[in-house]
Amino acid sequence: MTGAPRTLNDACAWASTGTELLLDAVAGLDEDAFSAPSLLPDWTRRHLVAHVAANADALGNLVHWAATGEETPMYASAEERAAGIAKGPALSADELRSWLTASAHKLAAGLDGLTDEQRGREVVTAQGRTLPATELPWMRAREVCVHAVDLGTGVVTFADLPKGFLTALVAEIRAKRGLAELPDGPPAEVAAWLAGRPHSLAGAPALGPWL
Incomplete structure (x- = not known):
């Protein structure tokens, strides 16, 4: 599989599409369906949705970094990241959907609001990689697209x-x-x-x- 290098516009479009697929996939899930296993080992769909919602919040920290120049890590610690995922089982289906939707929309608005200069600023990921903020839409696209499949509902492959x-x-x-x-x-x-x-x-x- 070969093709032209991905562009920022490509990544933004894929992030938007993946978000729509994910939100559509969880729209009809009831409490029992949310508690069912995802395709990821040891994670229910609640864990997975909480992870994707927390990821949007974390990427939002990097958007803030790019927009202001104020160093703002994705997560304050590995424990904070784990706590976000662990919140999933404690939330209701409606609370999870609300968190997933609100965090996705807030991140998208933040990314759209960056200027060209701000997009060129370097930020540091949770894995310690330094990259320009132009890479943030691609990071989000991977999360929402792949994890929409990982829900295991059969709606998205x-x-x-x-x-x-x-x-x-x-x-x-x-x-x-x-x-x-x-x-x-x-x-x-x-x-x-x-x-x-x-x-x-x-x-x-x-x-x-x-x-």
């Missing part, structure tokens, strides 16, 4: 994600995993395999988790 997003995702994970070759198969299945998610590729070696 890798095949439902934008083709350009899948191309960019495959290129990034392939480079990070240092893979010289990829198995033959539909782009969506190759992306799922690279991301360590369930796939239909026959004979592809098992890969560890990603994201």
Whole structure:
């Protein structure tokens, strides 16, 4: 899978699409459905939704950093990140949906409000990587698109994600995993395999988790 390098506009569009897919996927979930397992080990859908909502809040800290120049880490500590995920089981379905929706919209508004100069400012991710704020929409696109699939509702699969997003995702994970070759198969299945998610590729070696 090859293609033109992703652009900022691409990443913004994918983040918006992924957010819509995710919000649509949780719209009809009742309390029992929220408590069901996600596709991620040891996480219910409550844990997953809380993680994505907390991620929007954390990325919002980096938007603030870019907008003001005031150093604002994604998370004050690893414990703070874990606490955000742990909040999930304690919240009702409506509370989780509200948090997910409000945090996503606040982040999108913050990203849209950055000037070109502010987008060029460097921030530091929770993993300690220094990058320009132009990368924040891509970081969010990965979260919402992949985790919309991880909900495991069957409403969203890798095949439902934008083709350009899948191309960019495959290129990034392939480079990070240092893979010289990829198995033959539909782009969506190759992306799922690279991301360590369930796939239909026959004979592809098992890969560890990603994201």
